[in-house]
Structures are given as C-alpha cells and as structure tokens.
Amino acid sequence: MAKILVFDKGGRKERMHLVKNNKAPRDFLQGIDFLKSKKIDIQHLSSSKRYKRTIIFFVGRFIEEIVCKFSDIGIRPLSVFQFRKLINNSKYIVSLTDGFSLSLGFYYSYLDKKNKIKLAGAFHGLSDYDKKLPNLFKKFYYRIYCNILKRLDFIIFYGPADRLYSIKHFNLNRDKTYIIKFGVDTSFWKPNSKNNFYSKYLFSIGQDRARDFQTLIKVKTKKLIHIHTSLLDKFEDENIKITNGTYNNLKNSFSDLTIRNLYQDSFAVIVPLKDVFQPSGYSVTLQAMACGKPVILTLTKGLWAPNIFKSFENCILVSPKNVKEIESAIKNLESDPNLYKNICINARKIVEEFFSINAANQSTLEIFENFK
Secondary structure, three states: OOOEEEEEOOOHHHHHHHHHOOOOOOOOOOOHHHHHHOOOOEEEEEOOOOOOOOHHHHHHHHHHHHHHHHHOOOOOHHHHHOOHHHHHOOOEEEEOOHHHHHHHHHHHHHHOOOOOOEEEEEEOOHHHOOOOOOHHHHHHHHHHHHHHHHHOOEEEEOOHHHHHHHHHHOOOOHHHEEEOOOOEOOOOOOOOOOOHHHOOEEEEEOOOOOEOHHHHOOOOOOOEEEEEOOOOOOOOOOOEEEEOOOOOOHHHOOOHHHHHHHHHHOOOEEEOEOOOOOOOOHHHHHHHHHOOOOEEEEOOOOOOOOOOOOEOOOEEEEOOOOHHHHHHHHHHHHHOHHHHHHHHHHHHHHHHHHOEHHHHHHHHHHHHOOOO
C-alpha cells in the first residue's frame, strides 16, 4: 500500500492521453509524476468516485446534497467513508480539492476521532468560505471550520493573501501552512506568429463564481467581447458573444487547443474578478500571458503575485467592479502599439521566469518532503 494517498477531482488518465499527444498542457497534473520521479511513494485517486448504490449511501447522499445546497459548502463525509480502508492502510492523506479537504477534516474530527492518521488539505479560497451563508449560521460553521482545520496536520494554499487572512481568522499555526505555486506549461501555451494588434475581439473565460462577468458585459468597446463560461445565460447583443452556457455538458466545451487559439488570436484577454481573497483567475491569466497576450486583470485582495504583476508593464490592473477602468485599459492598448507590444513581450517573460511547471513542481515537492 502506498505511503501517501493523493486525492484530486479526477480525469487524470484522459488528460494524460491528451498531453502525450500534444493536445493539452500539463498545468493541472498537480506534479504527481514529478513527485513519483523523486521516489515519493504515492497512490493517486479521484475524490469524485461515485457512491455505492445502497440504502445507506442513498440516504446519506440525499442529506449531504441538502446541506451542501443550503450552505454552499461541500462537506461530504460519505466521500471519505467510502475510501476508509485505503486511508487506514496509508500513512498520509493529501487532498488537493477544497471539498474533499473539508470532508477529510470533518470525518476525522467528528466521526472517527480516535484515528490519528496524518491529513493534508489544500484550499483555493478558504478565506471566502462563508460569503453565501445566512448570518444566523455563520458562527456555527465557523466553529466547524475551526475544528476541521485544527484536525488537518498540513494546510495548503494557492495564494499568500488567502493564507495570511486564514491564519489570522482561524487562529492557525503558521508552521503547518504551506503554499503551492501555480505554474503553466509554456511549451503548450505559447504565442503564434500573427500580429494580433488588429484583432477584432477580446476574450474572457472562467467557470468559478469569483468571476465578475456582470461588470464585463457592461463594458463599451468597438471590439467583440467573447465570454466562454457557464456562469452567464446566452442573450442577444451584437457586441457580446457567450459560448458554452452549459459547461457541465463536456461535449459543448472547448478543447485546450481551441482555447489556446482563442487566446492567441484575441486582441487581449480580460479576467474580471470579484474582490475576494481567493487567488481566482490565476490559470487563465498565466495561460494568456504565456501566449503573449496583454491581460486586463482585476486587482483583488487575493492577487497571488502582487510584487510581480506590474500594471502597464506586463499586464494592466483595474479596480474591482470598475467598468470605466476596463474601457480605459482597452483604449490605451488600442492607441499605443508600442505599449501593446511591450506588454505582450513582458507577459511571456514573467511566466517563463516565475510561473513555469518546474517552479510549481518544486513548491509541491517542498511540501511532500515533510511527509516522512
């Protein structure tokens, strides 16, 4: 039995096949192969395994779904229960998704207290956990979160702002918190040979609820704004194009090759965000920058590399919910070919220097080297 069990949302085999055929990047492989190459004893599993078709699981799932829908918090103890035999035969359990991290901490805080197995949970937006909770239940869930986080032996973040706020808010021991740096596959995400200064469209993409597409659709520009998301319903507007309104149906989604082409051929990529601690938008931002695109990015509380992103040097930063600043950013790029060219060049440079897959792998390795 492997010393370390690593859980993520799945789809790895399908993605590996695409990567080997140069049809997908290595961005979301979580460094598992790299860790194995360093002789770390890992078994990789999907936390989204379907429940067994029994009465217990049927009733339990029904209760979980009601609670999760009400709270917008994905605590599902049955998802841990179904792996309990594998878990009990391992030394460390690592979750790379928010929901399963919470579920692990909950299960071993409340349902199997005597089991002292080592747990590591990763979070993409821990600080913003209660945004949709009714005020009446915030104290109740705060106590649950404190117990869950106390039970986790290692807490992993993807952005420094989320980490620092969570340490203070939940009174966490800083020594058990870590950061995984996100990196992109610069051999896949790369510029094309075209001069896209005269491109007639702007591109925006994203599926997480920290996206602020409601602000983006108010932007007035001569260029078409193409938004690829499941968060907006399609509507008639000659200046707005919305694709993939039913993202859960994967047949309607774009391939990575199509998304790369959309980045490359666009005039610029816009990443509109709500002002959250979650390091939202990092994958799209870095993928687009690696393709040599000017990125118009919302400056949020959770910006994951504030010392690296320089407005009007390697990107353009705008204030949250500020339509005028987005419009001004577009006009500045349109009116200054030299500014446009320099941002394109510098965008690619900083991704190669700071946000490569190798940098991400090294930060992951530093965490896993603690599992002894």
